Amino acid sequence: MTRIAVDCMGGDYAPEEVVRGCVLAYKELGLESVLVGEESSIRRILHKEGFDGKLEIVNAPDAIQMEEAPSNVLRKKGSSLHVAGRLVREGKADGLVSAGNTGAVLTVGKFIIGSIQELDRPAIAVALPNPKGKTVLIDVGANVDCKPHHLLHFAVIGHTYAEEILGISKPRVGVLSIGEEEGKGNELVKETYPLLKASKLNFVGNAEGRDIYAGTFDVIVCDGFVGNIILKASESLGFAVLHMIKEEVEKSLLAKLGALLIKPALNNFKKKADFTEYGGIPLLGAKKPVIITHGRANAKAIRNAIKVANEFLTHHFNERLSENLRSLIPQEVKN
Amino acid sequence: MTRIAVDCMGGDYAPEEVVRGCVLAYKELGLESVLVGEESSIRRILHKEGFDGKLEIVNAPDAIQMEEAPSNVLRKKGSSLHVAGRLVREGKADGLVSAGNTGAVLTVGKFIIGSIQELDRPAIAVALPNPKGKTVLIDVGANVDCKPHHLLHFAVIGHTYAEEILGISKPRVGVLSIGEEEGKGNELVKETYPLLKASKLNFVGNAEGRDIYAGTFDVIVCDGFVGNIILKASESLGFAVLHMIKEEVEKSLLAKLGALLIKPALNNFKKKADFTEYGGIPLLGAKKPVIITHGRANAKAIRNAIKVANEFLTHHFNERLSENLRSLIPQEVKN
Numbered sequence: 001m002t003r004i005a006v007d008c009m010g011g012d013y014a015p016e017e018v019v020r021g022c023v024l025a026y027k028e029l030g031l032e033s034v035l036v037g038e039e040s041s042i043r044r045i046l047h048k049e050g051f052d053g054k055l056e057i058v059n060a061p062d063a064i065q066m067e068e069a070p071s072n073v074l075r076k077k078g079s080s081l082h083v084a085g086r087l088v089r090e091g092k093a094d095g096l097v098s099a100g101n102t103g104a105v106l107t108v109g110k111f112i113i114g115s116i117q118e119l120d121r122p123a124i125a126v127a128l129p130n131p132k133g134k135t136v137l138i139d140v141g142a143n144v145d146c147k148p149h150h151l152l153h154f155a156v157i158g159h160t161y162a163e164e165i166l167g168i169s170k171p172r173v174g175v176l177s178i179g180e181e182e183g184k185g186n187e188l189v190k191e192t193y194p195l196l197k198a199s200k201l202n203f204v205g206n207a208e209g210r211d212i213y214a215g216t217f218d219v220i221v222c223d224g225f226v227g228n229i230i231l232k233a234s235e236s237l238g239f240a241v242l243h244m245i246k247e248e249v250e251k252s253l254l255a256k257l258g259a260l261l262i263k264p265a266l267n268n269f270k271k272k273a274d275f276t277e278y279g280g281i282p283l284l285g286a287k288k289p290v291i292i293t294h295g296r297a298n299a300k301a302i303r304n305a306i307k308v309a310n311e312f313l314t315h316h317f318n319e320r321l322s323e324n325l326r327s328l329i330p331q332e333v334k335n
Numbered sequence: 336m337t338r339i340a341v342d343c344m345g346g347d348y349a350p351e352e353v354v355r356g357c358v359l360a361y362k363e364l365g366l367e368s369v370l371v372g373e374e375s376s377i378r379r380i381l382h383k384e385g386f387d388g389k390l391e392i393v394n395a396p397d398a399i400q401m402e403e404a405p406s407n408v409l410r411k412k413g414s415s416l417h418v419a420g421r422l423v424r425e426g427k428a429d430g431l432v433s434a435g436n437t438g439a440v441l442t443v444g445k446f447i448i449g450s451i452q453e454l455d456r457p458a459i460a461v462a463l464p465n466p467k468g469k470t471v472l473i474d475v476g477a478n479v480d481c482k483p484h485h486l487l488h489f490a491v492i493g494h495t496y497a498e499e500i501l502g503i504s505k506p507r508v509g510v511l512s513i514g515e516e517e518g519k520g521n522e523l524v525k526e527t528y529p530l531l532k533a534s535k536l537n538f539v540g541n542a543e544g545r546d547i548y549a550g551t552f553d554v555i556v557c558d559g560f561v562g563n564i565i566l567k568a569s570e571s572l573g574f575a576v577l578h579m580i581k582e583e584v585e586k587s588l589l590a591k592l593g594a595l596l597i598k599p600a601l602n603n604f605k606k607k608a609d610f611t612e613y614g615g616i617p618l619l620g621a622k623k624p625v626i627i628t629h630g631r632a633n634a635k636a637i638r639n640a641i642k643v644a645n646e647f648l649t650h651h652f653n654e655r656l657s658e659n660l661r662s663l664i665p666q667e668v669k670n
Contacts, residue, residue: 129575145521145522176564177560178476178479178564178567185479186480186558208567209563209565209566209567209568210567210568210570210571212571212572213568213571214571224513225513225520226560226564228513229511229543229557229565230544230564230565230568231544232513232543232544233544233547233565233568233569234544234568236544236545236549237547237573238576239548240548243466244464244604244607245601245604247604248600248604248607249597252599252600255599257593258592258597258598259597260593261592261593261596262590262593262594264590265584265586265590265593266580266583269576269580269583
């Protein structure tokens with residue numbers, strides 16, 4: 001039985017919603033977790049939930065605040081996040097879920113848990129919705145300045161994610177650029193292109209900004225600077241669009257009625273579009289699954305994150321990733 | 336009286352819609368243009384429109400195709416775009432409007448028309464909608480790999496655009512990064528930050544992806560690689576969202592009725608959100624206004640582009656930009 005270490009002190013609704021999420025995962029999915037955080041609070045919430053199952057608690061009352069410098073987590077050895085990371089490193093837990101300070105979770109993933117042998121850097125992937133399915137964008141924030149071979153590694157990670165977790169066979173891989181043709185783009189892209197071309201990935205060529213939500217690629221690689229900005233801009237665009245439509249709707253009684261009628265369809269769409277619904281975003285390439293959920297994660301989101309962490313384990317994601325890094329990158333590119 | 340050179344052979348609906356746009360600008364706004372393109376076609380369309388005013392035609396039957404390499408425009412001296420650019424350079428026209436191959440228009444702007452003395456590179460700006468107004472994003476594609484001083488220049492260009500054209504006083508300027516604090520971001524951003532801080536701009540600090548559509552900044556600078564990807568991703572996200580909502584709506588009769596009622600409000604929103612409605616995007620810092628419209632520009636969009644080109648002239652945009660480049664950048668930063 002696998003057990004995921006859950007950082008019960010991280011997130012806007014910690015510890016209540018986080019602990020409730022662990023309970024949901026256990027009750028609804030039979031998934032065990034190790035609850036890391038202030039023990040008395042955790043016990044109180046478990047009691048309130050009428051929970052009598054067996055979930056291990058590890059006391060770690062200190063928390064990393066949302067606005068704290070991420071590197072603090074390395075010094076704060078008693079913080080729930082640090083302790084959770086150490087449990088994973090020491091094999092006492094099989095993965096990590098946190099709704100806390102994203103940078104701090106990344107730091108734990110990179111430096112306490114560490115990456116698998118074949119990689120020098122893990123990367124964050126998101127599966128973005130498009131009219132036909134999903135497109136994996138990788139990296140979206142773990143690696144700011146990148147070298148061409150990092151992007152090549154991200155491509156293999158994204159490929160493995162698309163194939164093993166999203167069930168896409170022979171995923172179409174592209175590198176994010178401006179202009180479709182080889183030779184278009186910035187220096188990083190121009191140097192990455194031949195590496196991808198020489199790999200055994202199903203490399204299709206340059207992807208443009210418009211491809212991200214068009215379903216024309218299954219995996220799009222970029223450095224974490226560009227990826228993070230796209231991700232955050234997309235969220236903010238969605239919000240701005242809804243706000244501006246609402247303002248227009250408010251001006252007319254008929255439109256208001258229309259909005260009422262359209263609401264259930266809109267909610268269905270929102271559910272599909274909200275990638276946090278699926279259980280947060282994974283840091284891929286770490287030795288064990290690390291799932292970062294939204295700071296606003298509620299119990300259901302935490303439950304889903306625990307589920308996703310377990311999926312990576314049951315799909316033997318890391319084993320497949322290691323194999324792919326060895327088999328899809330030709331020897332001459334590795335050197 | 337100013338006269339804008341209009342590339343009548345560029346764009347998906349050229350020459351018909353482009354010529355009609357010139358007629359609209361003349362009839363509705365009293366703005367003159369020089370129609371550059373195949374003379375007989377232009378005369379035929381003018382005749383069909385029952386136009387009897389005075390609009391100069393310059394015969395240039397050759398066209399740059401949408402998929403052609405942008406640099407071709409420098410060799411194709413008889414192409415409408417090249418001829419139009421030359422008219423501007425020689426002072427026979429006061430600005431350029433084209434719905435053609437964007438890269439080729441940029442090439443003409445950079446190399447035939449050239450940039451004002453204080454700049455080494457012009458940049459493309461878009462005024463993106465947000466719930467409170469507009470945010471200028473610059474550069475969105477004219478400059479792929481940039482140095483810190485380029486971003487500083489873009490900031491002054493964006494400042495001048497926001498102040499002179501959008502009427503925003505003391506525009507809040509930010510540099511696009513990941514993380515709010517100084518020191519966060521990639522190498523380019525880290526080196527640009529102190530230059531912006533030392534300038535006399537109203538520099539607020541790092542902007543994040545989520546600020547682009549939030550109205551928290553008036554001007555956000557980035558290199559053209561990042562900016563172009565954001566712009567295209569945003570367009571494609573908008574399209575994907577509408578498509579996915581439509582699919583959900585199709586599933587329910589009530590929602591379909593709701594969609595019908597909400598349509599006028601939605602159209603109002605679309606108008607506000609569609610920055611091409613305002614007449615294309617300007618290449619700023621060129622010696623004369625250069626306006627790039629969407630390839631799908633119709634007559635109204637061309638009319639608006641001619642109007643915008645004229646606004647840059649009547650606002651003495653370039654004079655103000657030169658002044659600002661001299662006064663807002665301290666001498667020690669210039670060297």
